[in-house]
Amino acid sequence: MFRIMAIFGVSGAWVIACAGLFILKTKGADTADIFACLKNCRIKATLYIILFLSIFVLAVTGFWATIITGEPSTGYLLMLHCTAAVGFCFALPLSLIISAEKNRFILGDFSPGLRLVGVSKICFWIVTAAAIPLILSMILSMFPLFGPVGQEFLYQLHRFCALLLVVTGLIYLGFSQ
């Protein structure tokens, strides 16, 4: 089930993100110039690089096992996943702090010409909200608090939050200006 959801979710999000980018380009909207942003602020740049690299590694190591083998991630993949998780935990909240103000909802976010902006803001806050159970589910599973049923719940929570985060994160990137 999760395997199918992951395949359709991630590929669908890619399509939507690409479609969003295409629409924004054709409309001549001022899409985010990543390189310009990176040049302006080194700290911000470093933060984003860490974030994107860690998300990339986490997504590949996490979804590789799920999509390709259909089994939980183990071995070197799991080690890499856990290593990248540190970077993710470090970079994500800081990046969100930087971007939160920009993504405040204002009146007119969903006006006919700016619907994509509204969608991207929704995605931003979903990413923020999903990141908490995503991180917490794994951290809590390392404590002697939950038995097998709880562990299973935390594991499923982690997977679905990760999927939600990746899907909404991709859409956010595609739609953000």
Added chain:
Amino acid sequence: MAAFYRYLIIAGLIVLMGAVTTAPAQDQTQEKEMLGDGNDGNRSIPVHLMELMVQIFEGEPPEKVLPDEEPALPFSLRHSCGECHTYSFINSGWHFNSSKEVVEPGRPGEPWVWVDGATRTIIPISGRGWDGTYKPDQVGLTPWRMIKLFGRHMPGGDYGEIYAEQLDGFDRQMISGEFEINCLICHNGDRRQDPSEAALQTMRENFRWSAAASSGIAYVDGDASTLPPSYDVLMGIPPDNPAQQPPVIHYDLSRFDVLNRVFFDIVRRVPNDRCYFCHSTQVMGMDQFDEWQRDEDIHITSGLMCVDCHRHGVDHQMTRGYEGEQRAAAPESVPSLTCRGCHYPELDAEESQSEIQPGRLGAPRPVHKGIPLVHFDKLTCTVCHSGPLPAEQPHRVRTPRIHRLGLHGVHRIDYNLPHVQAPVFIRNAEGKIEPSKLIWPSFWGRMKNDEVTPIAVEVVQKVAGKILDTTDAPRRDDWPELTEEQITQTLNLLDTVEESEPVYVAGGKLYKLLRGDLIPSEHPAAAPYTWPIGHDVRPAQQSLGYDARCEDCHDQDAPIFFGQVVVDSPVLGQGDVVKPMYEILGADGTYWKSFNASFAFRSFLKTVGFIACGLLAAILLLFGLLALKRIMLSGVCQNSEDMGKI
């Protein structure tokens, strides 16, 4: 001539009628259920006030044993118990069927081990054909020799019923009698039941006297092994040669009632001590006077008995109690008698679709707090819960069947070879990690088409007895040392027969001669033999990983991966060889080193994770409150410009 034909026809008719009338009678006998085969539903055990029976000549009906007769006859359990129980049904049970080809071998178990210090031989033997063991006939062991070597810890039946079919046991049967199943060895609840005495009688070849001698109702003197095959034991005439000691039985007459019946305290739930005589493990390294400090299996301590889980029906097909056990009889009940069957009832209820509900015996549901789920897929329950706690080097253990433990009195000898190591972690047939006992085989053999077959100990002794002489050999770790020169000389003497070259297997290596030089190499035949540990189960608090003690296994020197398994070998210079556990396990040592090293950063990851969650929650809270403020003020504000100011 006509009369001849008439007689021929009459004779033919008589034969035909005989055949017609006797055939159904035989069928009825075979199908007839005897008094003790079934169960009338009453849980109380019938009082076994029994007449003792013996069959003097084969084919004749059994006779009653008269205890005060001179000479008195030993009773036969086949015929005494057989009055009410179908013997042939019982003797297909697990304890009596290792010699029968048709039986499913199941997962590997403890083998018989043929040990001979003089030829530096350790051969794991089993009639069941487990991988890594050799069948008795492969190593030249006849049923008679099997009994001579291992009968001390056999409950009778099995090889004991077929030993006379081969030449070397044929002439002994008239003296020793059949080594029939000793029902009392397990089912006699009387504390006088003495398995050690049964072992002694078996070693003396007093098979037909063994049950009586060990039951506590009779005293048996004499030694059938001293008698020539021509001696008539039933006549009881004293032989001329004083060295020949015919067995003599003296019944305790006070145990017989006026009808010459004897009360046996027969139990269905066999006492643990009966099982322990053959199935117990002594962990070495503790002074014998400190043995009292050891704990028993937690299930026994909690009041269960071995037979509460290891059950069987009248067919005596024991439930071995491991997951995936395949059985011919009553397979539906078996999954419920595993660790998971009792402790995780709902799992097996789904899988087995059994009518017999699992979750038996009030087994507590494990908590397993903080144990990641992957552990339940990759490990058997016994990894964390069973056997001696893993140490830097696996413990040396001894078992009754391999080291002849439990033979009390003057015939007790402290055997240390073979060196059995436990727990050693291996990957089982299902791919799960499992704690096991391990021995390194060591034997002289012949290799043909890369297959190695051991050479019988007697053959080696005969050919190379002088070369391998242990009189002056220095001892190292219980072994008389063996030099490479001795191996070379012996291999030269063993010579090539039928394109099979002589080899010596020891310490995980196969030694063979190549143009006169001794070449050691790796070979599957030299691989250690392992069998899983089921008991003793430790209490939950003593399990690996209890209370999230990840370091029990995920530490830089955790025994489960980095324990040092001693490669046991008599060969000079090979005494100190060890193998890391991950190699035996077939795991990647580098991976486990780095994976376990990563646990040092766990606390850091947890801290970073919590801070990240805190910050994210703060962002959500802050902006959520701001949004709430805007929503609340939206009713107050007149227009969008005012809202924008907020």
